[in-house]
Amino acid sequence: MNKHVIPQAEEPLKQNNHQDNHLENIRDFEIQDYLRLDLFPHFMCPGCGHGIALRALLWAIHIQGIDKNKLAIVSGIGCSGRVGTYIDANTYHTTHGRPLAFATGLKMARPDLHVVVITGDGDCLAIGGNHLIHAARRNLDITCIMLNNEIYGMTGGQVSPTTPHDRFTTTTPAGNIEPVFDASRLAEAAGAGFVGREVTIHVPRLRDLISEGLDYKGFSFIEVMSDCTEINGRKNDLGSSSEMVLGQTRNMRPNEYDNNVVDHPFRPNSLNTGVFVKSDRPEYGASYRDMVDGIQKKQKGH
Amino acid sequence: MTGQASQNTLNSQDAINIQGNHACALGAVAAGCRFYAGYPITPSSEVAERLASALPEVGGVFIQMEDEIASIAATLGASMGGVKAMTATSGPGFSLKQENLGYGMGAQIPCVVVNVMRGGPSTGMPTRPSQGDLMQARWGTHGDHPVIALTPGSVEEIYTQTARAFALSEQLRIPVLVLFDESLGHLVETICLPDVTEYENTVRKWASGKPEDYQPYRPDADGVAPMARPGDGYRVHTTGLTVSESGFPTQKSIEVDRAMKRLFNKMEINKDLIESFEDVECEDADVVIVALGIVGRAARKAVRELRAEGLKVGLFRPITLWPFPTETFRKLTKKTKNFVVAEMNSGQMILEIGAAKQGKQTVSGLNRYDGDPISPSQIINAVKEVLDHE
Numbered sequence: 001m002n003k004h005v006i007p008q009a010e011e012p013l014k015q016n017n018h019q020d021n022h023l024e025n026i027r028d029f030e031i032q033d034y035l036r037l038d039l040f041p042h043f044m045c046p047g048c049g050h051g052i053a054l055r056a057l058l059w060a061i062h063i064q065g066i067d068k069n070k071l072a073i074v075s076g077i078g079c080s081g082r083v084g085t086y087i088d089a090n091t092y093h094t095t096h097g098r099p100l101a102f103a104t105g106l107k108m109a110r111p112d113l114h115v116v117v118i119t120g121d122g123d124c125l126a127i128g129g130n131h132l133i134h135a136a137r138r139n140l141d142i143t144c145i146m147l148n149n150e151i152y153g154m155t156g157g158q159v160s161p162t163t164p165h166d167r168f169t170t171t172t173p174a175g176n177i178e179p180v181f182d183a184s185r186l187a188e189a190a191g192a193g194f195v196g197r198e199v200t201i202h203v204p205r206l207r208d209l210i211s212e213g214l215d216y217k218g219f220s221f222i223e224v225m226s227d228c229t230e231i232n233g234r235k236n237d238l239g240s241s242s243e244m245v246l247g248q249t250r251n252m253r254p255n256e257y258d259n260n261v262v263d264h265p266f267r268p269n270s271l272n273t274g275v276f277v278k279s280d281r282p283e284y285g286a287s288y289r290d291m292v293d294g295i296q297k298k299q300k301g302h
Numbered sequence: 303m304t305g306q307a308s309q310n311t312l313n314s315q316d317a318i319n320i321q322g323n324h325a326c327a328l329g330a331v332a333a334g335c336r337f338y339a340g341y342p343i344t345p346s347s348e349v350a351e352r353l354a355s356a357l358p359e360v361g362g363v364f365i366q367m368e369d370e371i372a373s374i375a376a377t378l379g380a381s382m383g384g385v386k387a388m389t390a391t392s393g394p395g396f397s398l399k400q401e402n403l404g405y406g407m408g409a410q411i412p413c414v415v416v417n418v419m420r421g422g423p424s425t426g427m428p429t430r431p432s433q434g435d436l437m438q439a440r441w442g443t444h445g446d447h448p449v450i451a452l453t454p455g456s457v458e459e460i461y462t463q464t465a466r467a468f469a470l471s472e473q474l475r476i477p478v479l480v481l482f483d484e485s486l487g488h489l490v491e492t493i494c495l496p497d498v499t500e501y502e503n504t505v506r507k508w509a510s511g512k513p514e515d516y517q518p519y520r521p522d523a524d525g526v527a528p529m530a531r532p533g534d535g536y537r538v539h540t541t542g543l544t545v546s547e548s549g550f551p552t553q554k555s556i557e558v559d560r561a562m563k564r565l566f567n568k569m570e571i572n573k574d575l576i577e578s579f580e581d582v583e584c585e586d587a588d589v590v591i592v593a594l595g596i597v598g599r600a601a602r603k604a605v606r607e608l609r610a611e612g613l614k615v616g617l618f619r620p621i622t623l624w625p626f627p628t629e630t631f632r633k634l635t636k637k638t639k640n641f642v643v644a645e646m647n648s649g650q651m652i653l654e655i656g657a658a659k660q661g662k663q664t665v666s667g668l669n670r671y672d673g674d675p676i677s678p679s680q681i682i683n684a685v686k687e688v689l690d691h692e
Contacts, residue, residue: 004334004335004336004360004362004385004386004502006336006337006361006362006363006385036539039550068537069532069533069534069535069537070532070533072532074379085539085541085550088537089537090530090532090533090536090537090538091537091538091539091540092379092382092539092540092541093539093540093541093542093543094375094378094379094405094542095375095401095402095405095542098371098372098375098402101367101368101371101372101373101375101376101379102375102376102378102379102382103379104339104365104367104372104375104376104379105337105339105365105375105376105377105378105379105380105381105382105383105387106379106380106382106383106532107379108337108363108365108376108380109336109337109363109379109380109381109383109384109385109387110383110384110385110532110533112533113383113532113533130368130369130372131368131372131375133368134367134368134372288363288365291358292358292361295358295359296358296359296361299359
């Protein structure tokens with residue numbers, strides 16, 4: 001029966017010690033080293049924040065010294081789902097809403113891989129909402145990057161669970177009347193070991209947040225406020241893409257998560273950023289392997 | 303073995319009393335399954351329960367997921383990582399799994415999906431047997447797709463066919479379905495677990511050679527492309543979109559055509575490997591009963607009794623239901639005048655027999671969907687009725 005084994009639960013490979021080489025790694029990052037350049041030009045619209053988020057992610061991966069061969073990018077469907085395709089790694093473009101469930105199987109079967117999920121507000125909070133809360137509850141060592149552009153972009157601009165109040169979309173022609181999800185609060189409430197939010201205008205801070213999430217042993221949920229200029233911005237007269245990105249700084253209250261009392265549990269317009277949660281909850285994969293060791297020792301002991 | 307003999311990894315010589323669902327679990331472990339993700343559902347939960355104790359013993363992973371969709375997604379995720387993986391469910395759960403099942407078929411990811419069939423539609427009768435999901439197994443997921451579905455007819459066969467499902471799945475890079483009904487799942491029989499080393503040793507072809515020369519969907523002569531294991535340096539893309547040989551999406555008609563042909567060619571090339579059936583005295587039979595699963599057992603008894611009365615009756619029992627072994631069926635039943643298709647649904651397999659019949663052969667159905675299995679006497683009566691009408 002020993003022919004079929006789950007690979008050793010070794011620490012995922014890193015090429016170097018990021019703490020020693022942190023600054024050097026920030027400086028010597030070349031995005032081309034992490035991209036499938038033959039797939040360019042990419043699909044993203046002018047002004048889309050997803051490209052900025054992709055750059056921040058790849059930069060963070062570089063800082064962490066993660067081996068591309070041991071990196072698995074799992075994504076779902078939508079604009080966020082296509083982003084992973086450009087990464088020169090093991091990339092899995094799965095079904096709508098399910099990347100966290102695919103990633104759970106992959107990480108449990110291959111604890112030696114770094115598993116990063118790239119998902120969107122529709123993918124992660126609507127069709128895949130159940131998987132988010134349970135991935136957070138288990139606290140399996142997966143880094144989940146949720147690109148929140150507050151719209152279903154790929155399908156042409158329908159309302160999403162994070163579309164702000166009154167916003168016009170193709171399915172809210174009279175303005176959105178539904179309250180929005182605060183994804184970070186949801187992840188926190190469900191038990192995610194690491195939760196943070198950042199905006200695309202602050203690339204170094206976004207990079208460092210993702211880097212910290214990648215380094216965290218457990219489920220890290222990172223919400224990236226990413227502007228959809230073409231489909232969301234145009235329809236709502238939100239200005240040019242640069243105006244939209246600059247607008248991200250308005251009403252921001254960095255690191256003061258709990259002061260946002262007015263709109264608990266919902267977040268109509270203003271947002272805050274930073275690391276909201278970093279706990280020492282047990283990581284699910286390690287707990288599982290401890291249990292297996294115990295069972296196997298008991299068997300041999302008799 | 304230094305430790306206590308586990309109840310989950312038994313020797314082939316041991317005669318044991320075992321339930322169909324447990325035999326399914328042990329067949330999986332014996333075939334090298336090291337990952338199971340599932341969600342509780344009657345009447346298949348015992349498959350999960352047995353694996354919850356069996357898999358940790360062999361260092362495997364058992365995980366109860368948040369829903370049926372997550373279960374097959376995690377199963378596919380584990381398989382993408384290179385581990386033999388399975389999920390099991392029943393009717394409503396099988397419906398929920400269909401989209402990701404299609405992902406596995408399109409992206410060619412091996413896995414085994416067990417469906418312990420219960421009465422339907424909808425919630426139906428959770429604790430009653432049915433064969434209502436035969437056509438769902440064939441066409442449940444959207445789009446054109448190949449499928450392999452195995453339909454064991456005894457507890458022992460559940461063990462061997464579950465193990466075989468892994469071998470077929472690995473060899474052909476396709477999800478393989480195992481269908482049996484509630485009565486077989488909960489049936490306890492005394493069996494000696496057969497040797498399934500051959501199935502255990504069957505693993506998928508892994509990519510080798512230079513990564514720059516590797517094309518993830520370029521098939522070998524057997525119609526199957528070697529798969530890249532993450533971590534081995536190939537860094538490929540896997541997607542549910544229609545892809546060219548490179549693994550990246552395409553909408554060029556010539557490449558899409560090739561992509562679809564890749565899915566079907568491997569089935570055609572490996573037809574003999576996939577096909578399996580039981581034939582009981584079909585050659586000279588005037589009437590051939592077509593039945594599968596638990597109904598096959600009733601039909602076998604009916605054949606014995608009818609033969610004892612001097613009537614020329616045979617049985618064709620597909621073990622591989624999909625793809626249906628039409629050519630073999632036609633060869634075996636060349637001289638047959640009538641078919642009686644006995645099934646625990648309102649008429650699903652009969653559609654396949656209607657398409658397979660030749661010349662003036664007649665086809666009649668014996669259908670039961672009241673939550674009880676079809677009895678031998680019902681089959682005997684149905685055969686006699688057909689003969690009376692001749």
